[in-house]
Amino acid sequence: MNFALIADTFPPLRTSGAVQLRDLSREFVRQGHSLTVMLPTSGLEQPWAMEVLNGVQILRLRAPKTKDIGYVQRTVGEFVMPFSMLKNLRKSPLADTRWDGVVWYAPSIFFGPLVSALKKRSGCRSYLIIRDIFPEWAVDMGLMGRGLPYRFLKAVANYQYSVADVIGIQTSGNAVYFQDGTSAQAHELEVLQNWLADAPVQRCSIDISKTALAGRKVFVYAGNMGVAQGMDILLDLADALQHRPDIGFLFVGRGSDAQRLADEARSRRLVNMVFEDEIEPDEIPGLYAQCAVGMVALHPKHKTHNIPGKFLTYMQSGLPVLANINEGNDLVELIRQERVGAAVTDGSVDSLKQMAEQLIDQAVQDTGFPSRCRELYERLFSPENAVKQIVGAFQQ
Known part of the structure; x- marks a missing residue:
């Protein structure tokens, strides 16, 4: 099968999410599937850049900067991000590709418009891997109240849920966040455990x-x-x-x-x-x-x-x-x-x-x-x- 995987983190970044997605993409290929990872990338001089790594096709699409900046600038950048990616995807060699399935990874919560466009063009299903119940956790932490910013972000999250045919949550306990009348209720929820590829013990720079x-x-x-x-x-x-x-x-x-x-x-x-x-x-x-x-x-x-x-x-x-x-x-x-x-x-x-x-x-x-x-x-x-x-x- 031919899959698109959309995320905002991937090597050379060293985050746990980047490592997870590297391991997942390699396993898709190992099991005989074709996989293209689509990534928003700031600073690209051209609309897109493509490479193949370990059998995985990686398409980097020019988009606003969303890392290591202020919250307001980041929110604006993430809101624009999927539209920039879609615009630059249409300029890439994969513009007319039809997918058997679209998979995406949250965070970020803003990929909904891009996923929706790919689904409609290909007539395929989509799978949301959700590792971060946002903005709920930010409210729990006291980082924001339930005012206008929260309602905006909650609407964005609900739209992303509405685009998903299946939502893979980390644990069964997180199902409660999809039982409050959100659009996710109409779709299938399942527990998708985190994953990590086995790795040999190698020399470490810390002794x-x-x-x-x-x-x-x-x-x-x-x-x-x-x-x-x-x-x-x-x-x-x-x-x-x-x-x-x-x-x-x-x-x-x-x-x-x-x-x-x-x-x-x-x-x-x-x-x-x-x-x-x-x-x-x-x-x-x-x-x-x-x-x-x-x-x-x-x-x-x-x-x-x-x-x-x-x-x-x-x-x-x-x-x-x-x-x-x-x-x-x-x-x-x-x-x-x-x-x-x-x-x-x-x-x-x-x-x-x-x-x-x-x-x-x-x-x-x-x-x-x-x-x-x-x-x-x-x-x-x-x-x-x-x-x-x-x-x-x-x-x-």
């Missing part, structure tokens, strides 16, 4: 033995450090465990809070904590091979359910996880049922400290941790399963 954490059992966090993660409690945890010379904390990545967190760690003289810049995704298994526990953080104000990409990377590497997440999140039950770590939901650093010490001791005693983590990854989070499920939705 923990050459840092201040040498000789310690390391709790690692690798990924975005922003408002949605609520990571201040992890600094409090490191502070509370300074009396344990055998435990250390490593933060790797970037984000709106990364520099503030590093500055705060220095001001509090947290000698058991090291910050490093983001590394290439292929280096992650080599990093985790040097660590004892992976950390997940989600702000307690969240009400949506989320299984972060970093959780998959920990499972893939056989690392037990320490999670500080929102009450009721489906991830809590998954961690506890599968016995792959510990989850704290009360937002208390004392609870987190107790769990961290128990987990680090348990990780030494329970030699079954790595195999349970790997088994969970292989059972639920493979790209092979994700592609088969998506393709199956088009074959109904």
Whole structure:
């Protein structure tokens, strides 16, 4: 089958979404399908640019800048984005291509007009992979109220839902967001688990033995450090465990809070904590091979359910996880049922400290941790399963 996959992140970006979509696109090709990834790209001198990578056709379409800019400018850019992409697609060699299916990835919530146009031209179905219930989570976090900006963004999100024939949500708990009379109710909802391709352990540019954490059992966090993660409690945890010379904390990545967190760690003289810049995704298994526990953080104000990409990377590497997440999140039950770590939901650093010490001791005693983590990854989070499920939705 011939598919179009629309997204706003893809390598060379290093975000978890970019890595996921790289792995998904490779798996489409491995299973014998043709795939074209369409990406908005600012700064292109020409309307479009095309390349083929690992059998995947990548079409970059000129569009306004939407990354690393202010909220207002970003919203305007994202609103214009699908129309710019459609205009420049019509100038590309793929202007008259007919697709057997259109798949798109949210965030962003603004691709609806582009998907609608491709569907109408090809007479095909569409599949929305939704990893981010926006703007709901922004309201939960207190980043916006339910005024005019919210109503505008909610209308955009509802339009995108109306364009989808099938919507793949992260967990069953997120189904509640589509039961309030939105246009998504008329369409099929299903749980589409996150995915991550298996990766070999390679050399990592970060050598923990050459840092201040040498000789310690390391709790690692690798990924975005922003408002949605609520990571201040992890600094409090490191502070509370300074009396344990055998435990250390490593933060790797970037984000709106990364520099503030590093500055705060220095001001509090947290000698058991090291910050490093983001590394290439292929280096992650080599990093985790040097660590004892992976950390997940989600702000307690969240009400949506989320299984972060970093959780998959920990499972893939056989690392037990320490999670500080929102009450009721489906991830809590998954961690506890599968016995792959510990989850704290009360937002208390004392609870987190107790769990961290128990987990680090348990990780030494329970030699079954790595195999349970790997088994969970292989059972639920493979790209092979994700592609088969998506393709199956088009074959109904």
